[in-house]
Amino acid sequence: MAGEPTAESIALLEKLVAALKRRGIMTEEDIQARVASADRASPETGARMVARAWTDPAYRELLLRDGTAAAEAMGVRMAGAPPLGVLEDKPDLHHLVVCTLCSCYPRAVLGYPPHWYKSAAYRARAVREPRAVLAEFGTALPPGVKVRVVDSTADYRWMVLPMRPAGTEGWTEDRLATLVTRDHLVGVSLPALQGATQAA
């Protein structure tokens, strides 16, 4: 994992940025806009998308068909971002997202990935023993539920659409969104009314 940047790496970065500016490839404004966009992205965006899909069938259909368009419909700037795909959990199917080759993550709608998502342990184990990994996150799947690991190896980025917890009938979209955490959107845990699972 990356630690504090060294003086050498900072000097190298400054030279690279200066060269890109000098050649007109990008401006300071471009950099600031991108930094602001990256800082704005957070799992709350993904949570709002899930809550809307739980309450609005047309939005749900769009989310599953074209995650990028669904994110844009929520005001997320997707230009330049990899396409977003959304994986629909079902009563007998649970999705778990990993990137075994590096750390591909749907940053546009979830923000920066957590430390564990990038760890060699998660990347190696999620694809080989997903049920043991889920158990370590405190996630017990109901009997009969199959696990589908989604290894994010190429140009898409993947987010899980979990099932709406029982007992939330009549809830507003805003209230539903408060139930959904980053971990639910990666698939290491399930949204629930009681706080049985927490963000790591």
Add this chain to the structure above:
Amino acid sequence: MSRFAPGARVRVRDAWPERSAPMHLRTPHYLRGREGQVERVLGTFPNPEAIAFGRPGEPRPLYHVLFEQKPIWNEGEEGDTVMVEIFEHWLEEA
């Protein structure tokens, strides 16, 4: 135009080009030689094996391919699966 349609049985090429030259591959080693089923065509994307080295990446079809999880590792639960993005040039008919 993509070669495989959803539902097609495919095999990931049992090739290891990274052993003979520096490579940037997006095909996980645990799937080389494994059989799966095309779930859907994800579109075409520039070949990452070229653009990683600053070469023009010609567009290649990308598929979401579904594999049974247990045969890959000889452990795990029956019916569990792994779904992976694989480029067309890594797939052959099974």
